[in-house]
């Protein structure tokens with residue numbers, strides 16, 4: 001099939017890890033008979049440097065003309081002192097809002113070969129397999145009024161019932177394809193928005209009698225993520241809580257460098273990006289772990305294009321390369337061989353080719 005993909009490398013290690021993911025996508029296209037047209041555009045600090053703003057019209061147009069977006073990372077010390085609307089992060093928030101990408105899917109799954117890098121005991125971290133579903137276009141990030149002067153500042157936490165309902169419904173749908181459990185996280189003992197959130201979860205659950213539901217306050221959820229992370233299946237929560245909890249959950253598996261994410265809307269269009277940031281200290285050294293970007297490309301194939309076999313091929317390949325003892329510096333405990341970003345991507349590509357050939361030899365025998 002023919003697909004157009006907007007590639008937004010962004011800042012810091014973003015260009016290196018997206019280049020690795022693009023190579024993997026080219027291999028998939030060649031092997032599985034697809035044609036991917038990749039259109040590169042600027043976002044974040046790179047766009048500020050070239051166009052004077054973090055999300056130029058050219059970038060929005062390139063994304064509008066595409067079937068999905070693959071993004072690297074935005075931000076860095078160079079732009080830290082810029083005024084609020086000229087900060088790289090504004091580009092990311094702007095693109096989420098522009099395309100109404102309200103559902104942020106962050107899977108957190110332990111890779112057995114990386115458990116020694118987890119800050120938690122092996123017994124606690126093993127078997128972790130959850131999806132954090134974060135509402136991405138509402139709440140404190142976008143609520144109005146939002147302003148600051150010398151003496152005071154205000155942000156607004158607002159949610160409509162419709163905004164809550166669409167993300168909560170998606171959580172139930174995802175839970176049905178997994179272990180059938182939704183944990184809704186809120187602060188309903190204090191916040192009005194959380195009381196509405198909880199009420200909507202109770203309404204939506206009526207349509208999903210096969211799914212178990214529990215409600216946790218966000219402080220308790222933060223604690224349980226560390227003490228009993230393997231008990232979670234699908235966590236659904238509002239924008240700010242989801243931002244915080246997903247960073248907390250991400251390190252359990254050993255490295256932030258492994259985790260992909262998808263930000264999608266109802267029709268399947270989406271933006272795919274690593275959970276990690278731009279890591280300016282690593283930039284330009286060919287040392288960053290490209291796994292999260294490569295796995296984000298796999299999520300894109302699965303969620304936006306419905307290419308399940310191709311997505312699994314990528315996921316299996318990344319797992320095999322790690323199991324074979326190769327890794328970038330962040331995932332290299334003990335006996336692993338440290339390789340560069342580009343070498344790791346080559347290893348993944350070799351593995352995809354190897355799997356493809358062995359699958360097709362098997363097929364020709366049946």
Ligand code: IPM
Nearest residue numbers: 074075089090092093243275
């Ligand atoms: C994330 C990031 C962003 C967020 C920043 C860069 C605006 O932390 O994707 O989690 O807070 O959503």
Ligand code: MN
Nearest residue numbers: 243244246247
């Ligand atoms: Mn974050």
